[in-house]
Amino acid sequence: MATPKLDVTKLDLxxxxxxxxxxxxxxxVKSYRKQALKWHPDKNPDNPEAVEVFHKLSKALEILTDAPARVAYDKIQKAKKAAEKRHKELDSKRKKLKEDLELxxxxxxxxxxxxVTVKKNFQAEIERLRKEGSKLLQKEQELLQEELRKTTEAKKRVEEEETITxxxxxxxxxxxxxxxxxxxxxxxxxxxxSxxxxxxxxxxxxxxNGSAILELSSQYAAQIAVENETGLPENPLTLTWLEGQSPPLGSAAASEVHSRQGDSENRADDDRFTLPNDTKAERGDNWTSYQSSTEKDYESLVLMKMRQAQERQRLIEQMKKEDEDT
Known part of the structure; x- marks a missing residue:
């Protein structure tokens, strides 16, 4: 990562x-961690200022956690403050006495x-740090990268879990x-x-006969179905989980799954798994309606259809295997 050149003597570290x-x-160190997490370039890819701020934070940690460098920096800052104070005094005294001004x-x-002497000493400490490096700064940046990596992996796992139906x-x-x-x-x-x-x-x-596999769009919907659907009174259904079992539902979840969201079909014929002809026609109508929908763009729709087709083929193969085993 390219970093801008800084005149540390002009910075208030x-x-x-x-x-x-x-x-x-x-x-x-505690303050550095807090500020570094906020301004890390990986968390601010669209903010060019983040690179400069992060570099300043790193330089401040490097100098202020090294005792000789910090002493030299404090001296030059003290000299600057004394000079500013002196200049103010000179401005006021200049109006009074010429002799006082000369003195x-x-x-x-x-x-x-x-x-000049203090600044040279400070620059020498900066050069020493540049050559030797700050072990504490390196350690903190490694910890920072590890924390960012864990955050990214956790987010990825959540996104993957949300795709399971x-x-x-x-x-x-x-x-x-x-x-x-x-x-x-x-x-x-x-x-x-439905x-x-x-x-x-x-x-x-x-x-x-007497066997089917069902895939629903929601974990909550499947849980409600398992807990409540018994089928025809004269021939009850038995429902068991194959994949994606969800935790017990609360009232908010039950309310969600009882709202009707509409049908989403993706069917394919197989020599042992057949669908009615009218279902194929309905699938075509559904596809047309999806194309005209303003709620989903074309790419999202194609990805959804591809996923459903792959999942359907997997379920077909699974049922074939179960039939062969019985």
């Missing part, structure tokens, strides 16, 4: 770190010589060869579970 001149090393100018020259295994009694499949067709099941939320995928086995 204590003000940069927001500490007083008598601050201990512990107080200086003070001589004193100023002496002080200037002293300032719940899947349920549905079973009911149905004799082999029963064309009614125990009273549960694709349309019956779809209507039955009241809980969007049905992303519904796969009814065409070889093994």
């Amino acid at each position: 204590y003000a940069i770190l927001a500490v007083d001149e008598n601050a201990t090393e512990k107080e200086i 003070r100018e001589n004193a100023a020259q002496s002080q200037k010589d002293l300032d 719940p899947k349920l295994k549905i079973r009911w009694k149905a004799k082999k060869g029963d064309e009614s499949n125990g009273g549960y067709s694709y349309s019956v099941l779809h209507t039955m579970f 009241k809980y939320g969007d049905v992303l995928n519904l796969l009814v086995s065409s070889k093994k």
